Structure formats: C-alpha cells, structure tokens
Amino acid sequence: MKIATAAEHYAGMKAKAEQKINSLQEKTLIRVGAATCGLAAGAQKVKDTFVEEIKHKGLDAEIIEVGCMGHCYAEPMAIISKPGFPALCYGHMDEGLAKLLVEEFLGNDDPCYEYALVALEPNDIFPTFSDFPRDAYEKKIILEHCGFIDPEDIDHYLAREGYASLVKTLQMKPEEIISAMVDSGLRGRGGAGFPVGKKWTICRNTPSEIKYIICNADEGDPGAFMDRSVLESNPHQVIEGMLICAYAVGATKGYIYVRNEYPLAVQRVKTAIEQARKKGLLGSAILDSTFSFDLEVFEGSGAFVCGEESALINSMEGKMGVPQARPPYMAVSGFWGRPTVLNNVKTFAYVTAIIKKGAGWFREIGTEATPGTAVFTLVGKVANTGLVEVPMGTTLRQLVFDIGEGIPNDKEFKAVQIGGPSGGCLPEETLDIPIDFDSLEKAGAIMGSGGLVVLDEDDCMVAIARYFLEFTQQESCGKCTFCRLGTKHMLDILTRITQGKGSLADLDILQELAEDIKMGSLCNLGKTAPNPILTTLRYFRDEYEAHILEGRCPARMCKDLILYYIVPEKCTKLCNVCVGSCPVEAIYTREDGLKAIDQEKCVKCDNCLKTCPPEHNAVIKLSPPVLPEE
Amino acid sequence: MPLLEGEEEIICNSVTDILGKLGTSREKLIPVLQQVQNKLGYLPTLAMHKIAENMKIPAVDVYGIATFYNQFRLNPPGKHQFKVCMGTACYMVGGNIALDSFERRLSIKEGETTPDREFSLERVACVGCCTLAPVVLVDEEVEGHVTPTRVDGILLTFETNGEKKTEEGTEEEGGSEV
Known part of the structure; x- marks a missing residue:
C-alpha cells in the first residue's frame, strides 16, 4: 500500500513537470549556458541582449539559464529551439550575434547556419554532436543532462525521469541497494578510488541511532572544476544519489560541503534543496514513505587539505582542518563521532544512474577493475x-x-x-x-x-614541478613534520635550480626527501605532494641537468635563465611598437636606428616579444642568458 | 596597516554586536570570524584581540584559525580588487607575468593593499575559465588574456575615472557656492 503511494505520488509530480516542459517547447526556447565558465566568458550580457531584443521586437520566446555543456572552448553558448527547426547550438556568442539571431532566426526563419556550432537532434541539414570526433569516445553518465536543463527548476530534472531512481530505491530493501553498489564495482571518485559498496556496508553495519551523509564538494585543485560544473548544472542528480545512500545506510541527515569560492554552486544547491523539500522529496516522510532525510549546505572556508575526509569533518566541527590518523574510519566514527558516509559529488551522481539502469549496465562500461x-x-x-x-x-x-x-x-x-x-x-x-x-x-x-x-615545448618541467610544490607547501596543514618542513626544503632546492644555482647533489636530496615525505606523512596531501617532482625527475631528468650544468632553461621559461634580445637582422627601423610596449623603458633606439634592450632595466615581462609584429618577429628569448656578439 | 580615523570604534562595536548575537562558546569561533569579516571586509588585529578576550581563549588560537583558512584576510580590501588567477592553465601562459606587472605598477606585493586603500592585489586558485587564460578578476569582472600592456590599460582606466570623478566633485562644489 505504502509503496503504491510513493510511485503514484511521483507519477503525478512527473506528469505536471512534463506538461510544463512540453508547453515550454511549443514556442521558441533559448537556453543560455550560464555556469561560472559561461558567465566568465560573457553569458550574462548575451542573455540580457536576448531578453532586450525579444522584448523590443515583441516576439514570443522563453529564455532560460542552463549549466555547462562541457565545450569550454566555445563559451559563451546558447541553444535555440524553434518549432520547425532542429534545436541549434551556437558557440562564441556575443551581443552582436544574439541581436542577429533574434532578428534573423526568430524574426525571419533564417537560422544563420554559418554561426551555428552543432544541432542537438539528428536532422538532414546540420551535423550533430555525434559527428564530432570526440563523440566517438565520450560516454556521458554524470554530464548527461548538464547544459540542457535549468538547474534552478526542479521540473526540468523531473521531466527527464529525475528522482525515478529514488522511487525505485524506496521499493527495494537497503541491503539490495548496497549489494547493487558492490556488484557495480563503483569506486569513489574523490581520487583514492575506495570501493563505494564496501564503505556503505561498513556504515550500514555500524549500529548507531544517528548517521550522517556528507557530499564532498571541496574541490581545491587548481585547474579542476568538474564538481563545480555538476553542482551548477544538475544539482538534483547529486541530491538524489545522497538520498539513495541515506536510505541504504540508514542516515537521516546530510551535508553538502561546498567551497565558499563557488558562490554560484552554493546558491544553486541551496535552491535545489529548497525545491526538493517543497515537492516532498526531502524532509520527513519522503514521498509519503517512512523514510526521512534532510540536507544542509556547509560552506567551507577554503583550505585544500579539507578535501581529506577527516580534515573536512574537523572543519565542520569548528576546528582547524587537520587530518587524523585512521582507523577508526569515517564510516564507523565520523562527524560528531557518528558513522558517516563521505563521498565525492561525482560518486553520488553515479549512484543515481546505477540504480536507474542497473549494476550490470555500469559494469559493462570502463575496465574490469574500474568500471564506469x-x-x-x-x-x-x-x-x-x-x-x-x-x-x-x-x-x-x-x-x-x-x-x-x-x-x-x-x-x-x-x-x-x-x-x-x-x-x-x-x-x-x-x-x-x-x-x-x-x-x-x-x-x-x-x-x-x-x-x-x-x-x-614552451613549458619548463622544473618550473611546473616547482609550481605544484609551492601550492602543496602552502596548503600543508603543518601537522606532520615531513610534510611541513620537507616540502619547504624541497621548494627551496627547486627554486635554486630554476635560478641556475643548483648542483647535481641537489637531485639526490630531492629524491631522498620525496621518499621520506611520502613515508612520514599522515594524509594523502603529504603522501602525494612529491609526485610532481618524482615524475619529472623520472621522465625529464635532462631538463633538471640543463638548468644545473648549463644554466639553461630548455623551454625558456625560468626568468633567471633567459634574456630578451632583439635580432638586428630582423628588426625594422620603421616601427616603435616594442619601445611603447615596454613598461620600464628598457628599449631604446640605437645610433644605427635599430632597437635594443637595456638588460639592466629589463624585467622580462614578455611584452616586447608579444607586440613585435609577426612579419618581423625580431624579439627572441635566449637561454642561457648570454648576449651574442655582433 | 594603520587604522583609519574612527575605525577603532566601528571595529569594537561590530565585534560586541556579533558576539552578542552568536554567543561566546568556542565552537562559534569560525562563524564569528566569518561574520566579522563580512561586516568589516577583513579581520583587523584589534578585532581578533577583542574576540579572544571575550571568548576567553588565547589570541594565538584566534589567529591560528584566521590564518589556517584561506577565506580570512588580515588586510583591508582595496576599493578596487585585483585577483590574479594562478590556476595551472593561467600559470602556464603567464599568470605570474600579469601578477608581476600589478606588483610593479602598484608597488605592493600580492596579498597587500595600497596605503590609500584604493587597490588590493591577491592571487586566487582557478576561477574556472581556463580557456581565457591568463585571467584577472577586476572587481568580479573577468578580464581574459591579460598581458602587461592590458594591466597598464586597466589601471589607466581607473586613474582617468578617478580624475573624472574628482573633476565632477569640484564642479558641484563650485556650483553650490554660486
């Protein structure tokens, strides 16, 4: 009886959502990609132009904001679906193009194919994503809906069978869910790859009245933004995964730990939680069942080490985010000493898909040891x-x-x-x-x-290793001596090498220190911090040696080992671009009319090299920094 | 950084206010610091001392939390803030060159504020638009492909805008006299 009501309740909700989405599609629908990446590239201006122009022309069209489609090179992007045409996606949008599209496509039925990037559905006129080379390799599970649905409107997710996995879950026994996770072979996507089924089993089998679920969205790697993108583009898939997890392990309270540097993600997750609560998908007696679970957002204060689970929990308890020795594992004694399941954003997103399509389906994708x-x-x-x-x-x-x-x-x-x-x-x-x-x-x-x-070829491997070490050294919490002092010592050595002051003995010390830090650190920050150095030493030892023995940076990147030089044969006497571009007035005109750089003044800002017209290309970098004789 | 006139009073009042709202138990330390920073824009030394005094914890513990988490800043933010992205992609194509240019032009180091509190300079980890690298956030507006020349351009815009404002200001004053 109870089960029937949950399914019925959901069916009603979904029908309403579908009706709403269908009515949206009856008229022209413009979807503007407005995740952080899109907004940074100017999506807001594009959207404003659309709104203004449509109002100005008195046209009937709906404009919504969607998340990220993953084609960052073409941001900002917009998808226009006009009845009678295939839905078309336009890249590299700006105000002018938005204006043109409203006038020509919306007003005059000319889709301006010359500006279109791709069509979303198969058609006779325009290529689709499946014609892209990357489509042959891509398989979207987590990103399936990202960029197509409005993350701030739960109906979009519901209309795409969102929360169907939750309904299915409520009809299963918790043990069945956990065995499905074990069968699927899903491994945590936070980085370490711990089997999810195992973690959940431990948590389920630890008796406790209160259990917690925490979603780790403390994505701190410079250069990684997929967790942010998922939360900004499709937060409900993550919430649904957390609900399934809570049901399986018997938890009633959950937190999503988001960096405060991701204001848009924080806001969209909060909106999503609010809407799910209103629909009865979060809170007490979810979908009229006996299952209750509620979610809250915790804003992290920005410390890289808080991505480590015990440090994350410490910071949630109001302490410094310092990792602890384990065991006990979080699944046994975590937040406030209670059993806690802590998984990454992507992991929870997979859970939703696995329950929907089955463990067998998931196992088919990927490799034997790491499906998905x-x-x-x-x-x-x-x-x-x-x-x-x-x-x-x-x-x-x-x-x-x-x-x-x-x-x-x-x-x-x-x-x-x-x-x-x-x-x-x-x-x-x-x-x-x-x-x-x-x-x-x-x-x-x-x-x-x-x-x-x-x-x-323009990237110096020693400088790259130094860059990453500088980051981990700053973010080391300071608990373990090897990590705190060892990384500092290594950084000093690397800095010396990039300045051309290193010796070959330094390389042995680096190797030794790296191994000691790996051994002597408690958490993965320290255990992995030497990786960039170890790999560059292993694969690019010749670059280290060039810095040390010849005072030469092969990639011409290390400031102390290069100088800028204007090749007299290439320099034309007729232009003054480099002189104007120099921020420190180091470039002067010689008596013979050619330009030259005063090495004493030069700050190596790269400006003259960039501004010298390509037909001359007279400015070059020399390493080692020795001026050629003329 | 020396306090401005009247700032001491504002700091004391804000701290008393926030402590009154949140209470003085130890686990409230982070929320208190967050709120103080929201109110004042940064955590002045004076505020941290006041908090430590009221919560009856050593000042070093307050300083410890404030410096452990990247969210907290100990310098007042400038009227205009420059945040230079130092994510991997930006670093690779010259983010450090842009940072150097700002440091040279403003005569401050990253993490500092100019003495007139007009500009502050920070480095941030990835702002998530790696395709526009190198990127600088100018008061939350994203500037892509920033070269040293562009840095000069950005600063020049502020300078000329500043001059315009002062001119307008003097004109208004002149008008009222008449």
Whole structure:
C-alpha cells in the first residue's frame, strides 16, 4: 500500500513537470549556458541582449539559464529551439550575434547556419554532436543532462525521469541497494578510488541511532572544476544519489560541503534543496514513505587539505582542518563521532544512474577493475579545452589528440599533468596507458579529481614541478613534520635550480626527501605532494641537468635563465611598437636606428616579444642568458 | 596597516554586536570570524584581540584559525580588487607575468593593499575559465588574456575615472557656492 503511494505520488509530480516542459517547447526556447565558465566568458550580457531584443521586437520566446555543456572552448553558448527547426547550438556568442539571431532566426526563419556550432537532434541539414570526433569516445553518465536543463527548476530534472531512481530505491530493501553498489564495482571518485559498496556496508553495519551523509564538494585543485560544473548544472542528480545512500545506510541527515569560492554552486544547491523539500522529496516522510532525510549546505572556508575526509569533518566541527590518523574510519566514527558516509559529488551522481539502469549496465562500461567513466577537465595547450567524460580505459593519447584535437600553434607535445598538485607529469611514451586508478599510479601519477593539463615545448618541467610544490607547501596543514618542513626544503632546492644555482647533489636530496615525505606523512596531501617532482625527475631528468650544468632553461621559461634580445637582422627601423610596449623603458633606439634592450632595466615581462609584429618577429628569448656578439 | 580615523570604534562595536548575537562558546569561533569579516571586509588585529578576550581563549588560537583558512584576510580590501588567477592553465601562459606587472605598477606585493586603500592585489586558485587564460578578476569582472600592456590599460582606466570623478566633485562644489 505504502509503496503504491510513493510511485503514484511521483507519477503525478512527473506528469505536471512534463506538461510544463512540453508547453515550454511549443514556442521558441533559448537556453543560455550560464555556469561560472559561461558567465566568465560573457553569458550574462548575451542573455540580457536576448531578453532586450525579444522584448523590443515583441516576439514570443522563453529564455532560460542552463549549466555547462562541457565545450569550454566555445563559451559563451546558447541553444535555440524553434518549432520547425532542429534545436541549434551556437558557440562564441556575443551581443552582436544574439541581436542577429533574434532578428534573423526568430524574426525571419533564417537560422544563420554559418554561426551555428552543432544541432542537438539528428536532422538532414546540420551535423550533430555525434559527428564530432570526440563523440566517438565520450560516454556521458554524470554530464548527461548538464547544459540542457535549468538547474534552478526542479521540473526540468523531473521531466527527464529525475528522482525515478529514488522511487525505485524506496521499493527495494537497503541491503539490495548496497549489494547493487558492490556488484557495480563503483569506486569513489574523490581520487583514492575506495570501493563505494564496501564503505556503505561498513556504515550500514555500524549500529548507531544517528548517521550522517556528507557530499564532498571541496574541490581545491587548481585547474579542476568538474564538481563545480555538476553542482551548477544538475544539482538534483547529486541530491538524489545522497538520498539513495541515506536510505541504504540508514542516515537521516546530510551535508553538502561546498567551497565558499563557488558562490554560484552554493546558491544553486541551496535552491535545489529548497525545491526538493517543497515537492516532498526531502524532509520527513519522503514521498509519503517512512523514510526521512534532510540536507544542509556547509560552506567551507577554503583550505585544500579539507578535501581529506577527516580534515573536512574537523572543519565542520569548528576546528582547524587537520587530518587524523585512521582507523577508526569515517564510516564507523565520523562527524560528531557518528558513522558517516563521505563521498565525492561525482560518486553520488553515479549512484543515481546505477540504480536507474542497473549494476550490470555500469559494469559493462570502463575496465574490469574500474568500471564506469572518468570526468576530466581538459585544459592547457590543447585545441579543444573542456569538460569531457570518457569510459575508464581510454588512453591518454585518445584524450589529448582525438578528443582534445592536439596541440595548437604547431607546437610539440611534451607532457600531460594529471591529478592536480598530487599528480604527476607523464611524457609522450606513457600516452598509451589506459586511464584508470591503478595504471596511472603505476606510472607515478594519480587519478586525483581529474584535472588534466596538457603541456607543450614552451613549458619548463622544473618550473611546473616547482609550481605544484609551492601550492602543496602552502596548503600543508603543518601537522606532520615531513610534510611541513620537507616540502619547504624541497621548494627551496627547486627554486635554486630554476635560478641556475643548483648542483647535481641537489637531485639526490630531492629524491631522498620525496621518499621520506611520502613515508612520514599522515594524509594523502603529504603522501602525494612529491609526485610532481618524482615524475619529472623520472621522465625529464635532462631538463633538471640543463638548468644545473648549463644554466639553461630548455623551454625558456625560468626568468633567471633567459634574456630578451632583439635580432638586428630582423628588426625594422620603421616601427616603435616594442619601445611603447615596454613598461620600464628598457628599449631604446640605437645610433644605427635599430632597437635594443637595456638588460639592466629589463624585467622580462614578455611584452616586447608579444607586440613585435609577426612579419618581423625580431624579439627572441635566449637561454642561457648570454648576449651574442655582433 | 594603520587604522583609519574612527575605525577603532566601528571595529569594537561590530565585534560586541556579533558576539552578542552568536554567543561566546568556542565552537562559534569560525562563524564569528566569518561574520566579522563580512561586516568589516577583513579581520583587523584589534578585532581578533577583542574576540579572544571575550571568548576567553588565547589570541594565538584566534589567529591560528584566521590564518589556517584561506577565506580570512588580515588586510583591508582595496576599493578596487585585483585577483590574479594562478590556476595551472593561467600559470602556464603567464599568470605570474600579469601578477608581476600589478606588483610593479602598484608597488605592493600580492596579498597587500595600497596605503590609500584604493587597490588590493591577491592571487586566487582557478576561477574556472581556463580557456581565457591568463585571467584577472577586476572587481568580479573577468578580464581574459591579460598581458602587461592590458594591466597598464586597466589601471589607466581607473586613474582617468578617478580624475573624472574628482573633476565632477569640484564642479558641484563650485556650483553650490554660486
């Protein structure tokens, strides 16, 4: 009896939502991509222009904000669905294009195909996403709805069978849910890859009146933004996953721990929670069942180490975010000493999909040891930057060269940096390893949260290693001596090397320190902090040696080892661009009319090199910093 | 950073206010600091001392929390804030060059505020628009592909706007006299 009501209750809710969405689609619908990335690129202005122009022309159209579609290189984006035309997506939008589209497409039935990027549905006129090379590799589970639904309106999610998994869950026994998780082989996507089924089983089997669920959205890696993107584009899928988890382990209270640096994500999650509560999907007696669960947002104060689970819980309890030794595990004694399941944003999003489509379906995707997909933020020196979701087992080469479409500007590929500050730099010869937790660890990197930065010939590996170490050194909480002092010592050595003051003995000390820090640190921040150095030492030792022995930076990136020089043969006497561009007046005109740089004054800001007209290209960087004889 | 005239009173009043609302038990320390910062824009040394005194905890514990979490700042924010992105993608294409230019032009280091409290400079980790790298947030507006020349341009805009405002101000004053 009770079960029937839950399903009926849901069916009514869904029918209403579908009706609302269908009525939206009867007239022209404009969806503007307004996640942080889109807004940064100017989506707000585009949306305002649409609103203004449509009002001005007296047209009948609906404009909504959606999340991120993952094609960051083409932001800001907008999707226009006009009855009678395939839904068309436009990239690189600006106010002018918005104005043109309202006039020509909405007003005159000319879709301006020359500006369109892609069509959303198969049609006879325009290519769709399936015609993109990256589509052959992509498999979207988490990002399925991102960029197509309005994250601030629960009806959009409901109309796409949202919360159906919750209804299914309520008809199952908690043990069945947990065994489905075990069968699916889902591993936590926070970085360490702990089996989700195992964690939930431990929590379920620990007797306690109160249990907690915490969603870890404290995404602190520089260069990784998939958790933010998911929360901004489709928060309900995460909330649904948390509900399923709560039902399975017997928890009644949950928190979403979001960084306060993500104001838009915080706001959208709060809106989503509010709307779910109104619909009876959160709170007491969910969908008229006996199951109760409520959610709250906790805003993190911004400390990288708080991504570590025991540190996160400490900070929620109002203390410094310092990790603790384990066991006891969080699933036994976590928040306020109660059993707590702590999973990443993506993990909860997978849970929803697994319950909907079954553990067997999930196992089919990806590899044997790591089923499912991996979400990456593909950034750096790659043509198509963006958010991609590929099955585990895809190779790095496919990711960089097929999906990312290679290195722009005819540059030479050098390495991929995977896993953020705790990850490593992998060179060309490792590109054919399949992506999963274990293979990457074997190569010296880690899966991490999924930041993937492509580096080309202009990037100095020593400087990159130093950059990441500087980050972890600053973010070290200071509890373990090796992490606190060891990283500082390593940073000093690396700084010396980038200044050309290193010695070969330094490399041995680096190696030794790295291994000691790995051993002597309590949490994963310390255990993984030396990874960038270890991998660069392993794969790019020649670059370290060039810095030390020759005082030369092969990538011409380290400031102390380069100088800027104007090649007299290339310099034309007729232009003054470099002189004007110099912020410190270091460039002067010689007696023969050519330009030259006063090395004493030069601050190596790169301005003259950028401004020198491409037909001359007279400014070059020299390393080691020795002026050629004339 | 020296306090402005009348600032001491504002600080004392705000702290008393917030402590009155939230209470003085130890687990309220973070929320109290968050609210004080929301009110004043930063955590002045004086405020931290007052909080420690009222909560009966050592001042070093307050300072510990304030410096542990990145959210808290100990310098007053400038009227205009520059946040230079130092995410991986920005660093790779010259984020540090942009930061250097700001430091050189404003004669302050990152994390500091100019003595007239007009500008403050910070570095932030990834703002999430890696395709526009290097990126600088100018009062929450995103500036993409920032070169040293663009830094000069940004500062020049503020300078000329500032001059315009002062001119308008003097004109108004002149008008009232007549």
